[in-house]
Amino acid sequence: MTDDVLICTDRGLYCPGGDFFIDPWRPVDRALITHGHADHARPGHGSYLATPAAAPVMRHRLGDITLATIAYGEVRRIGDVSVSFHPAGHVPGSAQIRVEQAGQVWVVSGDYKIEPDGFCEPFEPVPCHAFITECTFGLPIFTWQPQAVVAEQVNQWWAANAAEGRASILGAYALGKAQRLLSVLDPEIGPILTHGAVENTNEILRAQGLILPDTIRVTPETNPKDHPGALVLATPSALGTPWARRFGAASDGFASGWMALRGVRRRRAADRGFVMSDHADWPGLNTAIRATGAERVLVTHGYTTVFRRWLEDQGYNAQIVQTDFTGESLDEEDPE
Amino acid sequence: MNRFAALFTALDQTTRTTLKVAALADYLSAAPEPDRLWTIALLSGRRPKRTVTTTLLRKWAAERAGIPLWLFEESYSIVGDLAETIALILPPPSQASDLPLTHWITVIRGLSALGEPARNQAILLAWDQLGTTQRFVFNKLITGGFRMGVSRKLMTRALSQSTGIDESDLAHRLMGDWAPDTTTFQALVLAPDPTADLSRPYPYYLAYQLDDGPDGLGDPAEWSAEWKWDGIRGQLIVRQGQFHLWSRGEELITDRFPEFARAADHLPDGTVLDGEILGWRDERPLPFSDLQKRIGRKTVPKKLLADAPVILRAYDLLEHGGEDIRAQPFASRRAALQAILAQVPPEAPLRLSPEIDFDTWEGLRALRETSRERQAEGVMLKRRDSPYRDGRKKGDWWKWKVDPLTIDAVMIYAQQGHGRRANLFTDFTFAVRDGEALVPFTKAYSGLTDAEFNRITAWVRKNTLERYGPVRQVRPEHVFEIAFEGIQKSPRHKSGVALRFPRMSRWRHDKSVDQANTLDDLKAMLEAWG
Numbered sequence: 001m002t003d004d005v006l007i008c009t010d011r012g013l014y015c016p017g018g019d020f021f022i023d024p025w026r027p028v029d030r031a032l033i034t035h036g037h038a039d040h041a042r043p044g045h046g047s048y049l050a051t052p053a054a055a056p057v058m059r060h061r062l063g064d065i066t067l068a069t070i071a072y073g074e075v076r077r078i079g080d081v082s083v084s085f086h087p088a089g090h091v092p093g094s095a096q097i098r099v100e101q102a103g104q105v106w107v108v109s110g111d112y113k114i115e116p117d118g119f120c121e122p123f124e125p126v127p128c129h130a131f132i133t134e135c136t137f138g139l140p141i142f143t144w145q146p147q148a149v150v151a152e153q154v155n156q157w158w159a160a161n162a163a164e165g166r167a168s169i170l171g172a173y174a175l176g177k178a179q180r181l182l183s184v185l186d187p188e189i190g191p192i193l194t195h196g197a198v199e200n201t202n203e204i205l206r207a208q209g210l211i212l213p214d215t216i217r218v219t220p221e222t223n224p225k226d227h228p229g230a231l232v233l234a235t236p237s238a239l240g241t242p243w244a245r246r247f248g249a250a251s252d253g254f255a256s257g258w259m260a261l262r263g264v265r266r267r268r269a270a271d272r273g274f275v276m277s278d279h280a281d282w283p284g285l286n287t288a289i290r291a292t293g294a295e296r297v298l299v300t301h302g303y304t305t306v307f308r309r310w311l312e313d314q315g316y317n318a319q320i321v322q323t324d325f326t327g328e329s330l331d332e333e334d335p336e
Numbered sequence: 337m338n339r340f341a342a343l344f345t346a347l348d349q350t351t352r353t354t355l356k357v358a359a360l361a362d363y364l365s366a367a368p369e370p371d372r373l374w375t376i377a378l379l380s381g382r383r384p385k386r387t388v389t390t391t392l393l394r395k396w397a398a399e400r401a402g403i404p405l406w407l408f409e410e411s412y413s414i415v416g417d418l419a420e421t422i423a424l425i426l427p428p429p430s431q432a433s434d435l436p437l438t439h440w441i442t443v444i445r446g447l448s449a450l451g452e453p454a455r456n457q458a459i460l461l462a463w464d465q466l467g468t469t470q471r472f473v474f475n476k477l478i479t480g481g482f483r484m485g486v487s488r489k490l491m492t493r494a495l496s497q498s499t500g501i502d503e504s505d506l507a508h509r510l511m512g513d514w515a516p517d518t519t520t521f522q523a524l525v526l527a528p529d530p531t532a533d534l535s536r537p538y539p540y541y542l543a544y545q546l547d548d549g550p551d552g553l554g555d556p557a558e559w560s561a562e563w564k565w566d567g568i569r570g571q572l573i574v575r576q577g578q579f580h581l582w583s584r585g586e587e588l589i590t591d592r593f594p595e596f597a598r599a600a601d602h603l604p605d606g607t608v609l610d611g612e613i614l615g616w617r618d619e620r621p622l623p624f625s626d627l628q629k630r631i632g633r634k635t636v637p638k639k640l641l642a643d644a645p646v647i648l649r650a651y652d653l654l655e656h657g658g659e660d661i662r663a664q665p666f667a668s669r670r671a672a673l674q675a676i677l678a679q680v681p682p683e684a685p686l687r688l689s690p691e692i693d694f695d696t697w698e699g700l701r702a703l704r705e706t707s708r709e710r711q712a713e714g715v716m717l718k719r720r721d722s723p724y725r726d727g728r729k730k731g732d733w734w735k736w737k738v739d740p741l742t743i744d745a746v747m748i749y750a751q752q753g754h755g756r757r758a759n760l761f762t763d764f765t766f767a768v769r770d771g772e773a774l775v776p777f778t779k780a781y782s783g784l785t786d787a788e789f790n791r792i793t794a795w796v797r798k799n800t801l802e803r804y805g806p807v808r809q810v811r812p813e814h815v816f817e818i819a820f821e822g823i824q825k826s827p828r829h830k831s832g833v834a835l836r837f838p839r840m841s842r843w844r845h846d847k848s849v850d851q852a853n854t855l856d857d858l859k860a861m862l863e864a865w866g
Contacts, residue, residue: 261414262472
């Protein structure tokens with residue numbers, strides 16, 4: 001095991017050859033960050049390395065940090081290893097991190113999905129010897145519909161509510177899911193209002209050149225009557241709060257991969273659950289793993305025990321890596 | 337099936353009663369009549385007989401999905417619902433179809449005549465013709481336990497909206513021993529022949545719990561009080577020389593209680609009694625656990641008949657001389673009931689539920705405190721001038737139960753719920769202290785709010801010590817007050833006791849494990865109340 005390029009420590013994945021960590025959950029000197037979600041980009045590290053598209057959100061969230069950027073595909077030498085970042089298709093700027101040492105190639109997937117969403121840089125398979133993959137939805141019950149189908153469901157729901165004079169409140173993560181939804185909403189149906197946390201992220205992403213439809217930030221002065229038939233894009237935790245109640249007898253919806261399960265859908269007590277995830281589904285995970293050509297697969301975050309056994313059945317050398325990532329969590333909705 | 341699946345989705349997607357009723361009323365106006373009939377049947381607890389075992393369904397679904405059985409089982413344990421797991425795990429259908437609900441029910445029922453390979457083929461073909469929701473519904477039709485979040489009352493209301501027929505009339509028409517095979521929508525709902533079904537019971541009038549005591553009920557003289565018995569609510573029907581016994585769950589249980597043949601011998605034709613079936617010996621009720629032995633049995637061996645004899649404690653008369661007298665005041669119905677029972681000899685298993693003599697609410701309150709000693713759960717209050725209504729309606733009948741017994745217990749095991757409560761830890765095992773040890777003594781599933789279930793679920797995920805299949809042993813940390821209606825000795829339980837209606841009445845955040853009750857406390861309760 002001594003020639004492992006990456007090893008698991010209590011602070012996160014560590015690369016001895018380059019003396020850096022990837023997405024560490026405790027403060028370290030040098031951190032390579034796959035993307036800006038709070039469970040991957042944590043405060044307190046000496047220095048950060050991320051893609052240019054991931055950087056603005058990280059600066060916004062983590063404040064004054066020492067952050068260098070690296071473009072997709074650019075190879076950088078750190079100590080004895082070469083490092084490069086490759087699109088993960090999870091959120092804008094999200095990356096898989098490739099680490100090569102003495103001909104051995106390891107790739108850390110971060111969070112990823114393989115269906116192009118027309119919004120963030122599409123996932124790119126990276127051939128490697130060992131692949132460290134997330135498996136948030138690593139069970140065969142999770143198969144996503146194409147994005148266009150889900151978009152159609154959301155727009156139909158919105159249009160039906162608008163026709164009946166009701167607002168539609170849609171809960172989604174403030175970074176990534178919210179903007180992905182924005183990119184498929186049909187602005188012809190009505191105005192789009194945004195929760196402050198969503199709009200803060202919108203502003204950052206617009207400033208870095210992403211095209212999003214026009215949105216109106218909800219403030220204490222906002223009068224819902226001025227925006228009939230509106231869709232309100234909010235963080236999941238804002239659903240059902242006094243903040244949401246100002247919109248009166250609205251219909252509320254929630255967009256998450258977990259909405260595939262009826263029990264979870266009903267537990268959310270939202271009127272509608274839309275099955276949309278920024279993580280790979282079961283076919284996606286299997287496709288991605290095959291495409292790397294890796295013999296060794298290290299699974300993390302999700303149904304690791306089950307997924308590892310499945311991979312072993314498929315002839316992989318599979319192991320579990322314990323991490324502190326929460327991803328699209330079933331218990332706590334908002335990693336922001 | 338698309339229309340039915342859309343109905344299912346509409347009902348599933350909202351928690352608002354008006355929207356549910358509207359969706360169902362629309363469906364009951366638009367769907368083909370055979371589908372309407374089957375929908376009413378499903379929503380009143382009738383379902384096609386199971387023709388495939390769940391073991392085979394699991395096997396075939398795993399094969400079709402190209403996954404090993406162990407992975408199917410793991411998935412099932414996450415989803416918490418077999419029909420849903422199968423629907424999610426299968427590849428998308430390769431054929432489009434929109435055959436009516438009745439067609440698929442016919443397919444399912446036809447399976448019983450087929451050998452296993454043909455059954456397998458038929459199921460695979462069905463799965464390949466149905467989308468995810470349709471498949472889920474189809475699987476539910478096979479596996480049973482079809483809950484659509486619509487009570488029978490709401491279904492009746494929706495049917496009333498779609499047909500314009502009065503709700504109470506409909507409630508009565510939908511009672512009894514019918515099946516979609518033996519009737520039509522026309523004959524059951526639109527133009528029923530009242531003499532067609534000799535066994536048809538009346539809808540039960542159900543009482544609400546009197547939470548605040550009787551002081552707001554006005555003059556005690558307007559009220560009749562009885563003990564509230566802990567048995568099975570039943571209707572005994574004697575018409576044209578035949579007798580029928582119905583449970584409150586509308587199950588025809590005549591054959592399980594053959595002793596009522598003797599009662600029927602002494603009742604005039606055209607009599608329907610409402611009362612409580614009770615285990616009975618030496619003119620006293622037996623514990624509910626004795627009656628329980630009789631409930632599960634389709635046939636009754638002689639020994640059991642002797643060990644756990646039953647009676648009907650009659651408290652109301654719904655049909656007299658073949659006439660529906662539900663509209664008459666309770667006092668006159670009761671007088672007629674008394675007159676009938678006066679003619680019945682004591683060897684027949686029929687007893688009048690006695691009235692409690694009281695003048696003031698204070699006096700009744702004091703009597704109510706003696707309920708447990710009389711093997712009663714509390715008292716019933718019925719307004720003397722009230723008609724016999726249907727369903728749960730506020731105002732004329734109240735149950736005023738004694739406060740439950742309670743004990744503070746430690747949560748030690750947790751298991752996920754099913755269906756609506758899948759993915760949520762809702763089924764718990766509780767223990768009392770015995771020195772350093774924790775002795776499990778009961779399970780409980782209800783009593784917490786949704787927010788509390790969410791909270792305990794998150795906690796269980798983080799505090800699992802050990803897994804035994806679906807059961808998780810959790811850190812003994814949380815104390816809950818368990819409320820229950822009765823306590824019995826039970827050799828089948830480790831603790832030696834069995835509780836009646838246990839539920840979580842309070843989450844005792846203020847108590848630590850060492851403040852929970854002990855096995856000795858539990859034994860003392862058994863001594864006092866068992």
